[in-house]
Each structure stands twice: as structure tokens, then as C-alpha cells.
Amino acid sequence: MSYTRETLAAVERILAERKTAAESQQLERTEQIIAEIPAVAVLRRKLASTMTEVIKSLGSGGDAGSLIKDISEKNLEIQKEIGDLLEAKGYERDFLETKYTCPDCKDTGYINGDSCSCRLALLKEVAFGSLRSNSPVGRASFDNFRLDYYPDEPDEATGVSPRARMEQVYNFCKNYAEDFDLDSDSLYLWGSTGLGKTHLASAIAGEVAKNGYQVIFDSSSNLLRRLEKEHFSSSRDNANDGAQDELIRCDLLIIDDFGTEFCTQFTVSAVYNVINSRLNRNLPVIINSNLDIEAVEKIYSERIASRIIGNYRYIQFFGSDIRQIKKNY
Numbered sequence: 001m002s003y004t005r006e007t008l009a010a011v012e013r014i015l016a017e018r019k020t021a022a023e024s025q026q027l028e029r030t031e032q033i034i035a036e037i038p039a040v041a042v043l044r045r046k047l048a049s050t051m052t053e054v055i056k057s058l059g060s061g062g063d064a065g066s067l068i069k070d071i072s073e074k075n076l077e078i079q080k081e082i083g084d085l086l087e088a089k090g091y092e093r094d095f096l097e098t099k100y101t102c103p104d105c106k107d108t109g110y111i112n113g114d115s116c117s118c119r120l121a122l123l124k125e126v127a128f129g130s131l132r133s134n135s136p137v138g139r140a141s142f143d144n145f146r147l148d149y150y151p152d153e154p155d156e157a158t159g160v161s162p163r164a165r166m167e168q169v170y171n172f173c174k175n176y177a178e179d180f181d182l183d184s185d186s187l188y189l190w191g192s193t194g195l196g197k198t199h200l201a202s203a204i205a206g207e208v209a210k211n212g213y214q215v216i217f218d219s220s221s222n223l224l225r226r227l228e229k230e231h232f233s234s235s236r237d238n239a240n241d242g243a244q245d246e247l248i249r250c251d252l253l254i255i256d257d258f259g260t261e262f263c264t265q266f267t268v269s270a271v272y273n274v275i276n277s278r279l280n281r282n283l284p285v286i287i288n289s290n291l292d293i294e295a296v297e298k299i300y301s302e303r304i305a306s307r308i309i310g311n312y313r314y315i316q317f318f319g320s321d322i323r324q325i326k327k328n329y
């Protein structure tokens with residue numbers, strides 16, 4: 001599983017903030033208690049001095065094992081005394097301990113060099129969060145996809161209703177999202193505008209991101225704008241730096257509204273480059289479009305169309321424009 005530089009940096013920042021907050025709150029609590037219960041300060045000094053005793057005694061050839069045992073017994077006693085004093089004043093016994101968000105790793109994010117579960121959870125959260133900010137992913141899920149928006153009357157030509165067909169499409173997408181891994185197929189979701197392609201693609205994005213994969217979901221015009229900025233910008237510290245790299249390397253790339261952007265020589269070659277590079281790396285892409293393949297060939301190029309035909313699963317959406325129906329509900 002890979003995450004963007006931004007996600008990794010954001011997670012380190014959150015962990016550092018948690019740790020700093022926990023430790024400075026502990027200092028504040030200590031100052032407050034020492035002012036209120038001076039006896040605690042005396043006991044804390046005793047606690048610190050037992051350590052010095054150990055070091056001194058070891059230097060003069062004392063028996064390390066029994067000494068450490070004595071000292072830790074003494075320490076426990078002092079800690080118990082501090083707890084009693086705190087309790088007597090109405091505080092929790094562990095009031096002076098540092099309260100980390102994650103006691104396992106003390107908010108460092110690592111245990112013996114391995115990622116702590118709290119760091120892994122944060123990575124998912126941040127990746128999913130950033131993905132939510134620029135897409136409808138947070139709102140559209142499999143749970144709120146309404147099959148009853150699709151006509152139940154059998155289609156004259158096929159005898160199958162749009163609703164029955166869309167139920168198959170829905171089930172396919174749901175299984176795809178649940179079983180997603182880096183070997184998953186690339187999909188070409190095709191159908192007129194307003195048939196729920198964006199909703200189901202968003203639902204896939206949400207589910208896949210929740211499972212820890214890095215998903216980029218955006219409209220093709222936004223994605224191309226980022227690529228364009230990166231390509232034509234002279235500054236090296238541009239915010240769009242690495243845009244192409246991210247699109248090529250992320251675990252799942254979802255291109256919404258493919259074919260609605262303004263086509264130039266640059267966009268045609270940028271689209272080809274992303275699609276082809278991901279194909280070479282065997283990384284899945286989902287393309288949403290109301291263009292059939294002939295139109296893709298005409299608008300973009302034969303090269304792009306042939307990559308899609310040869311390597312994508314073609315999923316057709318059916319029904320009347322459900323955005324029209326939704327308005328009447």
C-alpha cells in the first residue's frame with residue numbers, strides 16, 4: 001500500500017502534535033499538583049533520587065539484582081503514596097501520567113521500528129479524508145444507491161428492465177470494491193449522463209480507500225488541469241509537482257467525466273501517457289464516460305481507444321436520467 005507524500009507528511013504532523021500536546025498537558029498537570037499538594041513534589045524528588053542511588057551503589061560493587069528489586073519496590077511504594085495523595089484531593093490516581101492518544105507507541109507511530117496500528121489507521125483516515133475533499137466520495141456509498149430510481153419496465157429490444165440490469169451493475173461494482181487489490185481489472189463505466197456512474201465510482205473509491213489503498217478520484221478536467229500546471233510551470237516547488245507521478249503510481253485512479261474536458265495536443269498525450277503507464281505497471285483505472293469507444297477514438301486517438309478496448313472491462317449503465325427522477329421524489 002502506498003500513500004502520497006502529502007498523506008505521509010500529514011500523518012507525521014498529527015502524531016507529533018498528539019505527542020507534544022500529551023506531554024505539555026502532563027507538565028501543566030504536574031505544576032498544578034505541586035502547587036496544590038507540595039507533598040507530591042517531595043515524593044517525586046525521592047523517586048528521582050532512587051535512580052541516583054542505584055547508579056552510585058552499582059559503582060561501589062553492590063549486588064545489582066537485589067538492589068534493583070529493592071528500588072522498584074520502593075518506587076512502587078512512593079507511586080502508591082502519590083496516588084493516595086491525589087485521590088484524597090479528588091484526582092484520578094494516574095492524574096500525573098502522560099495521557100497519550102495511543103499508549104502503545106506513546107504517539108510516536110512506531111513500535112520497535114514497525115508502524116503502530118494507530119499510524120496505519122491515521123494513514124487511511126488522512127488518505128480517505130483528502131480524497132473526500134475533492135470528490136463526492138463521502139456522500140455517495142453503496143448503501144445510498146437507489147435502484148428504485150431505474151425503470152422496472154422491460155426494455156422493448158431486450159426484454160430486460162433497466163432496473164434489473166442496474167442491479168447487476170451495482171452488484172458487480174460492490175464486489176469489485178470489496179475484493180479490490182492491485183490485480184483488479186480496469187473498468188470503463190459507460191452510459192448517458194445521470195445514470196449513476198459517478199455515484200457507483202465514488203462508492204468504489206470510498207470502499208477501496210477504507211481498505212487502505214491510495215485512491216485518486218477526480219474529474220478528467222481537474223486531473224488534466226493539474227498535469228498541465230505541472231508541465232508548464234517553471235517553478236520547482238510548485239504545488240502540482242509530482243502530479244503525474246501520483247496519477248501513475250496510486251493504487252486506483254478513477255477518472256470521472258472522461259471526455260468532457262477541452263482537448264488539446266497536450267491533453268491527448270497526457271491522457272495516453274497516464275493510461276499507458278498504468279497499463280505497463282499493471283495498475284487498475286476506472287474511467288467514467290458518456291463516450292462510446294468510437295467517440296473516444298474520434299476525440300482522443302486510436303491509440304487511447306485501443307488501450308481501453310484491449311484492457312478494460314466495459315460496464316454499461318442503463319435507464320432514464322435518474323437525476324430527473326430524483327428531483328420528482
Ligand SMILES: [Zn+2]
Pocket residue numbers: 102103104105106107108109110116117118119
Ligand atoms: Zn500507536
